[in-house]
Amino acid sequence: MVDYFIPTTLIDTLEFINNNEAKIISGATDLMVQRKKGAEITPYFTKKPVFVFNIKELNFIKESYEHIHIGACTPVSDLLNHKGTPSLLRKSIEVMASPALRNLATLPGNIINASPAGDTLPILYILDASVKIETLNSNRIVKVKDVITGPRRTILNSNEMITEVIVPKEEFTKSDFVKVGGRKADAISKISFTYAVKIKENKIIDLRLAFGAVGPVIIRKEELEEKYTNIELSKFKELKQEIINDYRQYITPINDQRSNKEYRKKVALNLLGDFIDTL
Amino acid sequence: MKDISKTIKKVDSDDKSSGKSKYISDYKMENMLHAITVRSKHQKAKIIKRTYPVLKEGYYIIDHTDIPGVNFVKMIFDDMPVFAENEVNYYLEPIALVVGPDKEEVLEIVNSIEIAYEIQIPTYEYTNSVINYNFTKGNIEKAKKESESEIEYTYNTPYQEQLYIEPQGMIGYFENNQVTLVGSIQCPYYVKAAVVSILDSEEDYIRVKQATVGGAFGGKEEFPSLIACHLAIAVHKIKKSVKLIYEREEDMETTTKRHPATIKLKAYMKDNKILGISSNVGIDAGAYIGLSGVVLSRALIAATGVYTIDNLAVNGDVFITNTVPNGAFRGFGAPQMLFAIEMFIHHIAKDINVEPLTLRQSYLAKQNDSTSTTGTFRDPIIMPEMLEKALKESDFIRKEKEYKQENSLKGIGMSWFLHGCGFTGSGEATHINAVVKLEKDKNDLVTILIAAVDMGQGVKTTMRKIVSNILDIPIENVIYNHPDTNLVPDSGPTVASRTIMIVGGLVARAAKQLKENWIDRNYQIFTEKYKQPSYIKWDEDNFRGDAYPAYSWGINIVEVEIDKNTYEVTVKEGWSVYDVGKAIDEQIIIGQADGGQLQGIGYGYMEVMKAVDGKIQQKNVTDYIIPTSVDAPILHTYLIDNPYPLGPYGAKGAGELTLVGGAPAVALAIEHAIGKKVTKIPVTPEYIMELMSNE
């Protein structure tokens, strides 16, 4: 029989994962699919499952002057209903899975699942979002982009839990998220592209771009963003081909059951080109 | 007299929407055992040795050595074994069944079974033809000789997965000295015949009952016979109840799908006229023939679609490959052929610089024209009236012109199609011989005794409606339970768009008998048997004569827009006009139309399923993408009555018709939008990118 734990407080959870080889289960929308053995058979777990959905103190959305703080156990659908949710984040959640899934899925789940096709990830990357990681005796705040080290790989230790996602509040002149899936709802991204730009007096003063599902992790290149910042908008447009060429080498998609690499690469660059044209 | 088409509430909608309906996986029986299938790990191999673990008490491994009869699934050809014996011919082919009380332990036993194989080289190419059919009409040699040019195209169509919501499943148990099987099935008597054969038993040793079916689309026509055989062998041996439910991935990887096909069409042309067409069709059966011969013949008979072409040469092959066997799927060979012929007529028109609509109209079949098999379209064909309606409602002609000039990525496409109702050829008379009964008890409650299965298409409602209307009694006084072979006669399988037209026709006749002879408060029973109309003549060997007793007709128009950056297709709106004779219930036909058209459109632009090295790649609902409600366009459906004299109230087939035109309509719309010829489906963004970059 699998030993499991359904805590109602954070402290109990941290104690349990400190003292046991445990696996945190939040919305379970990734885990139960990955670990299923078949109908009427207990899913496969080598570590003790800890079901965190009853921890009320981690189900919240709070705003400070500069940040929005999202409790780890907040289903993403709550973010759709919350007024202050950054518009990019809202956009990515609107096209994530289906309503039933969104009532269960959480941001930490999306982050720790660490799929290059995770839809909130490109957004969390370009918004410079962080997570609060806690253990029984310590806590640290780490940028989302530094949490994920590879496909399905993160820096999280087994005695650690994400308790909060922290997203800076910022106003952009223009921003968007484009998801390319196999259909208009309930599809895993073949490619995604997001951008957020600040323009002042016809000058680009802040440029952020990210691509999903076209490499082992989300692709955001801060050095390239810097290279094309502080230039006139018209000049920026003239540089279209150069910008595309600069990004081209980082777009390294694969062939799989959902699409092929030629398509993924071409569409990723088309979206980049279209962004430049229509800015 | 009430109009039968007026919609009533579906009789099973409350039970289905409230969750009261019991599907097969909801059944629990006392001391029930669970079964899991042991499967081949290779595409083609000899089985050298099996090493079974020592089993705890109460656990069993069932394999070919337990079969009392001959080791074949009884179908048309005896080529598919129930359990592989000395060789396997596709990846995941069933080899044995492990049965026991704890499913987790059953799974462990399955995983511990060792099978030694001698691996052989599999074939995936269309090289091994096991069935060839060919026929001609008119004089193709003369047409060839007189022609001045030839136009040739090759069209390719893919797998399509039924993706019924409820995976395959069945429960078997032993009761009253009968092996009883309850399942999610379309054809109780097919299952019974297969089990009688595998157990080599008396007919009355087997009982087959239908559970509520959560979708089928042809996928539960012949495939369940295989599961039934596996279970029946186990129940016959163990004499306990056993449950076998497929996991979704198991279902998608191992059950029958729509046959992939390659269709080569060549037109012999003179003065912009089509003198004749030769068609070459290859379909991929997978590892065993199954129903592929019948699927091929339906495809071949549809060789000219709705057009009258005087001279024809039609040739087709069923190829065996080392892949999962393919089988029945709504449309049954016709969707492949209709896609090809609809694209072809369009491509011919473009090549000779004639308006496609004009070319279509000049070959559109008329009443008394000769069919592709030199039979006769006996009944009125109202396509011109349907066309007028379709063009008007969709504003097709204006849009067609405008979108082309605008140089936009908008497109509109139209398909014309027909579907032969009932079994191909004289199948109804020679193979099926449907029998129906109507029984009235002393309380004047009337029970319909037929083997037809309601799988969501609404026959529970429509059959009751026919009977209550004829007898002029409340619909609540008409009973129609899930078929049970101990209780109902063999009215044939629930397939081939035959249920309302053929079975419903017989039920209507029985109802009329009862009405004429009605005696209050008396038990009465009336039986009706199928009789082939005498004017229908079919020469099966030469594909000559009337291939079907009647045809339903349709027009689909679909409008799309393509994203210039991502090549994604948005299907914006659809218009359809159908002639199904007479709708027994308008809402039910609209349900068939919406679902069927969406399934056809999905086949045309979205649904990707591929086998790589004999293994299906898209094996769950995340990876096998079908349209959701968000993808579904607004669909406008119009029905025009054209009563068929032998159908109940004039009704003809409707279930398959609504699917077969979807793919060519959406493919032509995309072709129109991008200005490039489309020759294969699905027209995915990946394929559109390829076409658009071949500037």
Ligand SMILES: Cc1cc2nc3c(=O)[nH]c(=O)nc-3n(C[C@H](O)[C@H](O)[C@H](O)COP(=O)(O)OP(=O)(O)OC[C@H]3O[C@@H](n4cnc5c(N)ncnc54)[C@H](O)[C@@H]3O)c2cc1C
């Ligand atoms: C049908 C379907 C459609 C889907 N569609 C999409 C889609 O369109 N876009 C998309 O991005 N995703 C999609 N997903 C994937 C999934 O829903 C998301 O990744 C979701 O965000 C996972 O959240 P969860 O809470 O359910 O994670 P879980 O399954 O509970 O956990 C996932 C991983 O995160 C870890 N974890 C969870 N919470 C914490 C925590 N607080 N601290 C530390 N570790 C934690 C778990 O241990 C596990 O390793 C889909 C899934 C399904 C089943």
